[in-house]
Amino acid sequence: MRTIRCNTLAALAACVGMAVIATAPGAHAETPPPLAPVGTPFAGETPDVDSAPLLKPTLPGTEPVGVCANGSTTMGISRVVEIDTSTGPEFGSQYHASETKFLEPGEVVLTFDDGPMRRYTIPILDALDEYCLKATFFSVGRMAIADPTTLQEVIRRGHTVGVHTWSHQKMSALGAAPMKREFELGLSAVAASAGVPIAPFFRFPYLAHGKSSLAYIRGRGVGIFGIHVDSRDFRTKSPGVVLRNVLAELNREKKGILLFHDIQPSTAGAISSLIAELKTRGYKFVHIVPKQPATTLPEFDAIAAKMLKAKTAAAANALATRAATWPVNDAATPAAADAPPPPAESARKPAPVRPASPATKPFDWANPSNDPWQLKSFGTQ
Numbered sequence: 001m002r003t004i005r006c007n008t009l010a011a012l013a014a015c016v017g018m019a020v021i022a023t024a025p026g027a028h029a030e031t032p033p034p035l036a037p038v039g040t041p042f043a044g045e046t047p048d049v050d051s052a053p054l055l056k057p058t059l060p061g062t063e064p065v066g067v068c069a070n071g072s073t074t075m076g077i078s079r080v081v082e083i084d085t086s087t088g089p090e091f092g093s094q095y096h097a098s099e100t101k102f103l104e105p106g107e108v109v110l111t112f113d114d115g116p117m118r119r120y121t122i123p124i125l126d127a128l129d130e131y132c133l134k135a136t137f138f139s140v141g142r143m144a145i146a147d148p149t150t151l152q153e154v155i156r157r158g159h160t161v162g163v164h165t166w167s168h169q170k171m172s173a174l175g176a177a178p179m180k181r182e183f184e185l186g187l188s189a190v191a192a193s194a195g196v197p198i199a200p201f202f203r204f205p206y207l208a209h210g211k212s213s214l215a216y217i218r219g220r221g222v223g224i225f226g227i228h229v230d231s232r233d234f235r236t237k238s239p240g241v242v243l244r245n246v247l248a249e250l251n252r253e254k255k256g257i258l259l260f261h262d263i264q265p266s267t268a269g270a271i272s273s274l275i276a277e278l279k280t281r282g283y284k285f286v287h288i289v290p291k292q293p294a295t296t297l298p299e300f301d302a303i304a305a306k307m308l309k310a311k312t313a314a315a316a317n318a319l320a321t322r323a324a325t326w327p328v329n330d331a332a333t334p335a336a337a338d339a340p341p342p343p344a345e346s347a348r349k350p351a352p353v354r355p356a357s358p359a360t361k362p363f364d365w366a367n368p369s370n371d372p373w374q375l376k377s378f379g380t381q
């Protein structure tokens, strides 16, 4: 373990810190970073509360200065763990024997899947800022294409962004080609929307990995993140239930990777008070960052770029339509009373874009939350 200064507001790639690296000797260091489960509650690892001091103290002098959106000069995180993903390590109790452990008792990692979705992602970012915390977001490719601005805001605030496939398919049910496409296009789409390199961190939708998808992603040098504590926020609209779920599981686990979804109102409503409660109980927050950025494949970058361009054009189109409906007088700033009425919510949404290929499943860009997998996700992960 070593200690390094960290500036987490710069892109995640600039962030280094106390490193507990999950790697193996001889890992591919040069080849393009060969890049890189089960909704059933896991058995959970045995908490070794007696074998280690409860918490690692924050080391004086290691906190980044002046990096918090709330104006604080003290980070809410207790340490930064840099992950070397070159060997495709796995984290989380879904992986049992193969799991790489990097957390001490009392330490938690906050993770948010399925977004970005502005309505819930932004309040979550605000809550994290309130405590000067950094989290990891596993974004869905087509959600990122649909809302690159929010994804870029996640990055701007210093969080780590990983990938959660292109369209939230159950990877274990896919053949080799569609499985590869789900992974690669997801990675390329999130990277293209972010506009900066992202982390080679991946989480399987529904926490459902298949043997071949696991092998493929591992071979790409991507870290695979399961979970230890499930908020089950997709099953409830109540922030209080989310809070109770997490506290109850943590009582048993004592530490771990916590799973939330930044498309869920229950989590958006719970996260601030949950963080406060975790702090009261003495939990420490760990920020995970990658040792090296994710490497995408050019053929999928090209598809992602095309989709992002189509989405941007659709958004510009919608703005043009709006301007035609409520013309803005460039010659003079209209008085407030003369200002055109705000467009209706529906008018503000970008026009749906139909994929060029009829073979591609239609996706409602204007209403990503209407997508079938998201509707289904209220009953799954």
Ligand SMILES: [Zn+2]
Binding pocket: 113, 114, 164, 168, 204, 205, 206, 381
């Ligand atoms: Zn998911």
